[in-house]
Amino acid sequence: MGLLSKVISQSAGMAVAARCYGSSGLVAQKWIYAKAFKGEPTAQNFRLENEELPALKDGEFLAQAEYISVDPYMRPYMMAYPEGSLMIGGQVGKVLESKNSAFPVGASIFGQFGWRTHTVCNPAGSKQNERPYVLPDFGTLPTSLGLGVLGMPGNTAYFGLLELCAPKQGETVVVSGAAGAVGSLVGQIAKLKGCTAVGIAGSDTKCQWMKQIGFDETINYKTDNIYTELKKKAPKGVDVYFDNVGGKTSEAVLKLMNLYGRVAVCGTISNYNTDIEKVADPLRQMVFKQLKMEGFVVWRWNDRWMEGIKANLEWIKEGKLQWHETVTQGFENVPVAFMDMLKGGNTGKAVVKI
Amino acid sequence: MGLLSKVISQSAGMAVAARCYGSSGLVAQKWIYAKAFKGEPTAQNFRLENEELPALKDGEFLAQAEYISVDPYMRPYMMAYPEGSLMIGGQVGKVLESKNSAFPVGASIFGQFGWRTHTVCNPAGSKQNERPYVLPDFGTLPTSLGLGVLGMPGNTAYFGLLELCAPKQGETVVVSGAAGAVGSLVGQIAKLKGCTAVGIAGSDTKCQWMKQIGFDETINYKTDNIYTELKKKAPKGVDVYFDNVGGKTSEAVLKLMNLYGRVAVCGTISNYNTDIEKVADPLRQMVFKQLKMEGFVVWRWNDRWMEGIKANLEWIKEGKLQWHETVTQGFENVPVAFMDMLKGGNTGKAVVKI
Numbered sequence: 001m002g003l004l005s006k007v008i009s010q011s012a013g014m015a016v017a018a019r020c021y022g023s024s025g026l027v028a029q030k031w032i033y034a035k036a037f038k039g040e041p042t043a044q045n046f047r048l049e050n051e052e053l054p055a056l057k058d059g060e061f062l063a064q065a066e067y068i069s070v071d072p073y074m075r076p077y078m079m080a081y082p083e084g085s086l087m088i089g090g091q092v093g094k095v096l097e098s099k100n101s102a103f104p105v106g107a108s109i110f111g112q113f114g115w116r117t118h119t120v121c122n123p124a125g126s127k128q129n130e131r132p133y134v135l136p137d138f139g140t141l142p143t144s145l146g147l148g149v150l151g152m153p154g155n156t157a158y159f160g161l162l163e164l165c166a167p168k169q170g171e172t173v174v175v176s177g178a179a180g181a182v183g184s185l186v187g188q189i190a191k192l193k194g195c196t197a198v199g200i201a202g203s204d205t206k207c208q209w210m211k212q213i214g215f216d217e218t219i220n221y222k223t224d225n226i227y228t229e230l231k232k233k234a235p236k237g238v239d240v241y242f243d244n245v246g247g248k249t250s251e252a253v254l255k256l257m258n259l260y261g262r263v264a265v266c267g268t269i270s271n272y273n274t275d276i277e278k279v280a281d282p283l284r285q286m287v288f289k290q291l292k293m294e295g296f297v298v299w300r301w302n303d304r305w306m307e308g309i310k311a312n313l314e315w316i317k318e319g320k321l322q323w324h325e326t327v328t329q330g331f332e333n334v335p336v337a338f339m340d341m342l343k344g345g346n347t348g349k350a351v352v353k354i
Numbered sequence: 355m356g357l358l359s360k361v362i363s364q365s366a367g368m369a370v371a372a373r374c375y376g377s378s379g380l381v382a383q384k385w386i387y388a389k390a391f392k393g394e395p396t397a398q399n400f401r402l403e404n405e406e407l408p409a410l411k412d413g414e415f416l417a418q419a420e421y422i423s424v425d426p427y428m429r430p431y432m433m434a435y436p437e438g439s440l441m442i443g444g445q446v447g448k449v450l451e452s453k454n455s456a457f458p459v460g461a462s463i464f465g466q467f468g469w470r471t472h473t474v475c476n477p478a479g480s481k482q483n484e485r486p487y488v489l490p491d492f493g494t495l496p497t498s499l500g501l502g503v504l505g506m507p508g509n510t511a512y513f514g515l516l517e518l519c520a521p522k523q524g525e526t527v528v529v530s531g532a533a534g535a536v537g538s539l540v541g542q543i544a545k546l547k548g549c550t551a552v553g554i555a556g557s558d559t560k561c562q563w564m565k566q567i568g569f570d571e572t573i574n575y576k577t578d579n580i581y582t583e584l585k586k587k588a589p590k591g592v593d594v595y596f597d598n599v600g601g602k603t604s605e606a607v608l609k610l611m612n613l614y615g616r617v618a619v620c621g622t623i624s625n626y627n628t629d630i631e632k633v634a635d636p637l638r639q640m641v642f643k644q645l646k647m648e649g650f651v652v653w654r655w656n657d658r659w660m661e662g663i664k665a666n667l668e669w670i671k672e673g674k675l676q677w678h679e680t681v682t683q684g685f686e687n688v689p690v691a692f693m694d695m696l697k698g699g700n701t702g703k704a705v706v707k708i
Binding site: 076243246247250251265266267268271276277278279280281282283284285286287288289290291292293294295296297300 | 430597600601604605619620621622625630631632633634635636637638639640641642643644645646647648649650651654
């Protein structure tokens with residue numbers, strides 16, 4: 001392939017030159033979990049390394065990352081990995097070389113390859129829920145959406161809301177983390193189902209954008225009292241709560257749930273960087289309001305993956321579902337993009353263009 | 355009817371004589387919610403009153419209480435009633451007079467008549483989930499079981515465990531409040547489904563009894579560290595948690611749940627007499643363990659009521675389900691029985707024989 005790239009890492013204060021010589025002797029760059037997270041991640045938690053890739057064997061292909069995803073789940077998930085592990089995560093890339101006919105050269109693919117520029121992958125050797133796949137035809141839409149509305153976050157919103165919460169016309173749906181990759185879609189899908197959508201987010205700018213994409217009401221948790229505001233903005237109470245945040249936000253929303261309310265617990269970003277906080281025991285109101293609360297990870301719908309992507313794609317084509325990306329440039333900046341996303345710096349999906 | 359009864363109230367420090375002259379002019383006794391609960395109920399929360407009953411109209415019947423139920427739910431539920439209301443609750447009684455062919459004289463019935471000795475009832479005027487019913491044939495078993503294993507608590511255990519938790523053979527089921535009316539049945543039904551049953555209760559005597567009726571392991575929460583003990587006694591983790599208690603007990607159990615664990619939240623007796631306590635936000639582990647947690651009130655299975663009673667009756671006849679009652683004597687002692695039950699004084703179902 002003979003391509004030569006020079007990448008200057010800015011995030012970790014290091015200068016790294018990577019030379020890629022083709023898959024025989026090609027050198028990938030990768031971000032390593034150098035030091036276990038404690039509190040807010042800093043540059044010291046990450047280390048850039050090179051890795052010489054082997055020549056392809058039968059069944060394998062070589063992918064080059066085009067977009068790398070940074071997602072909240074990486075913060076708690078990495079805690080299960082030893083220091084020195086590759087940073088986990090999904091990416092959208094192009095097949096550069098292939099000895100696997102299902103992944104032909106030039107194909108755009110999604111893979112859970114972690115934070116790395118180049119990957120030699122044998123799909124048969126991947127765990128079932130980590131198998132790479134060729135992206136469906138997105139038409140004129142950017143392939144980066146395969147990390148967002150047409151990928152994991154899109155399916156999280158689609159299946160999490162529809163399968164676990166079964167929102168009915170006329171119901172009130174509250175979403176926390178509502179300006180994020182998942183939350184912004186949940187509110188819009190709730191509207192498509194005839195519900196009233198109330199979104200909670202962390203800035204007036206985010207709240208304005210949420211109104212633009214269809215939320216009926218918004219709450220800025222940094223300046224508003226969530227309980228008081230929600231009581232006004234959801235006067236009929238809350239039938240469905242799609243939670244990305246946990247902690248005090250959820251404590252307030254749970255107090256306003258209606259009988260037989262449903263709660264999908266998608267994430268608890270408010271406490272990923274901290275010890276788990278103390279909140280009012282939610283169990284008593286769960287009994288008398290007969291609430292159902294379910295935590296989930298989207299891979300449980302792995303066998304229906306393309307159904308979710310196609311539904312969201314259809315809505316986008318019909319102009320019914322809007323998406324937004326916060327794009328950071330350069331592989332060297334993946335940690336920066338990750339840290340910024342954890343602080344709420346993104347609107348919509350946070351991705352890194354490689 | 356000409357029956358004459360004289361009842362001396364011992365619990366509230368009052369002496370009350372009640373004379374019953376037949377349904378025309380018959381005087382019922384009833385316990386009134388005299389003062390709103392604040393903290394632990396005391397005798398001052400209750401007041402005994404008389405009520406002259408009218409003659410029966412078409413469609414009505416007159417019932418005399420034989421057993422009155424005291425249950426944990428009464429503590430939080432009464433908070434929604436104004437002072438001066440009748441204390442709520444179920445009773446098993448006999449039909450003394452009837453102008454309703456579905457409730458013939460002499461029939462044993464269950465009714466949600468509250469804490470009162472005699473009641474004139476028009477079933478057509480009752481809310482759907484509060485309709486009285488004639489007890490099924492219990493054979494030689496006491497009718498008081500219509501308040502326990504063959505009534506509301508029995509159905510709570512039966513439907514709550516089987517419908518919400520779907521316990522599978524070989525799984526570990528943990529029950530809090532395990533020596534109580536509901537918990538003691540949940541553990542036994544879990545065993546009937548091939549599970550390992552671990553019960554948490556508040557005395558060694560209760561724990562010994564729980565072992566006798568089939569629990570594999572027990573934990574005395576007053577003397578043991580629940581988390582440490584449960585880690586030993588449920589070495590494969592917890593698949594199902596049937597919770598009657600809430601608070602710190604649930605905080606400990608939730609930490610040991612397995613992937614796709616199910617939690618039925620039946621009650622939270624630990625905080626009925628107190629402000630809701632602060633616990634570690636359970637949402638984070640709900641996400642990553644994909645837990646399902648559902649609060650419920652048994653009336654949601656009202657249309658399958660007799661199915662539950664018949665299943666439990668069948669198990670009793672086969673010697674597979676054991677029951678125990680803590681019986682207090684005398685209508686004057688209903689408040690005492692109630693207060694004692696809230697302190698954990700009962701093993702199995704707490705009832706008052708009138």
